[in-house]
Amino acid sequence: MQIDQVVSYLDNAIQLERDVYIQSSVIKEFDKSVAENAPSLNLISIPEEPIIEEAGYKRLKDTKLFKGIWNSCLFEVIFVLACLALIITIPGWMGAYVKDTYDYERGREYNEQIESGEKSYPAYWSSDYDYLSYYLKARGDRDTYGYVALGCAIFIALTLLIPFLASVSNNSAAKARYRSMLQKWEQQCKRINDSNKKSRSVYERDSAAYEQSNKNTRSFMTQKLYETQGILDKLYKKDVIYTKYHNLPALTSICEYLRIGRCSELTGPHGAYNLYEDELRKDTIISRLDVIIDDLQQIKNNQFMLYQQLTIIKSAVSSMAFDMKVIKSYAFDISYFSRMSAYYSELSARNTAVMAYLN
Numbered sequence: 001m002q003i004d005q006v007v008s009y010l011d012n013a014i015q016l017e018r019d020v021y022i023q024s025s026v027i028k029e030f031d032k033s034v035a036e037n038a039p040s041l042n043l044i045s046i047p048e049e050p051i052i053e054e055a056g057y058k059r060l061k062d063t064k065l066f067k068g069i070w071n072s073c074l075f076e077v078i079f080v081l082a083c084l085a086l087i088i089t090i091p092g093w094m095g096a097y098v099k100d101t102y103d104y105e106r107g108r109e110y111n112e113q114i115e116s117g118e119k120s121y122p123a124y125w126s127s128d129y130d131y132l133s134y135y136l137k138a139r140g141d142r143d144t145y146g147y148v149a150l151g152c153a154i155f156i157a158l159t160l161l162i163p164f165l166a167s168v169s170n171n172s173a174a175k176a177r178y179r180s181m182l183q184k185w186e187q188q189c190k191r192i193n194d195s196n197k198k199s200r201s202v203y204e205r206d207s208a209a210y211e212q213s214n215k216n217t218r219s220f221m222t223q224k225l226y227e228t229q230g231i232l233d234k235l236y237k238k239d240v241i242y243t244k245y246h247n248l249p250a251l252t253s254i255c256e257y258l259r260i261g262r263c264s265e266l267t268g269p270h271g272a273y274n275l276y277e278d279e280l281r282k283d284t285i286i287s288r289l290d291v292i293i294d295d296l297q298q299i300k301n302n303q304f305m306l307y308q309q310l311t312i313i314k315s316a317v318s319s320m321a322f323d324m325k326v327i328k329s330y331a332f333d334i335s336y337f338s339r340m341s342a343y344y345s346e347l348s349a350r351n352t353a354v355m356a357y358l359n
Helices: 003-036 064-070 073-115 128-236 248-260 272-281 304-324 338-358
Strands: none
Touching: 003 128, 003 248, 003 304, 003 338, 128 338, 248 272, 248 304, 304 338
């Protein structure tokens, strides 16, 4: 095969390798864009159910009046003493009541005996008053205990009853407000649930359309990639270039050697293969695309043809990635992306030309 024929072969191989790389990269960008622009389900959160305290309801221990009373140290002391006095006076009152009943009956019987002449006043009784005091003393003891107990009980009852009544009065209005708040909350929940139901319905519809569009578009892109790779494999089966050099850095370097006259043949001590291996060993050229693609300036002088191809690759991928950055419609196909559509149209024309070359 003549050198110009080899160069023509290499040009086709380089073109196909470049398109395979572009398409693989574009599919990755497409997958990324599809994931970022997928429809989202935005549901409104149900607010928490209101609690009765929010309506101003206060339990007895939380009322200001109750707290104000119990925050007074003097009152606490009096209250505790009243409780103790009540506890102590109740047994005393009960005992005095029993004794009073007994002494009263005894005094009444003694009085009857004196009136009948059976007995006379004791010497230490100087008057009727002393006699009266004798059988009424127990009743006075009973009444004293009773008054103390009653006073303590009233004090304790008022201490608890007044805040309780104030709390009941306040809480009646609070309960009414709470019922109104609860009713509004239920109405709000109903509106939110209705809205969420509509949002979920729209989301399911958009998701189905988006998934189908994604599937169809990606299927088209994958089919074109397989088609281009298939044509490249057919080209390589001609065995013009060794399998070891079936990659873009090697192809562009060998083509450049032959095109500018650094070599006049592929094999031999002065052939393109040997020169490529020599420069590779000396690190004059770089063979790894993942290293090169990030900094093209490092190969511009020694691998200019590879620099040109990678510049085309970066430009094409960036252009189509920008075209896919925002997908505004959930129903789309390849024609939705103008730059991608134009690229695949040109790709079909290039693949057709290579197939004609192979035939």
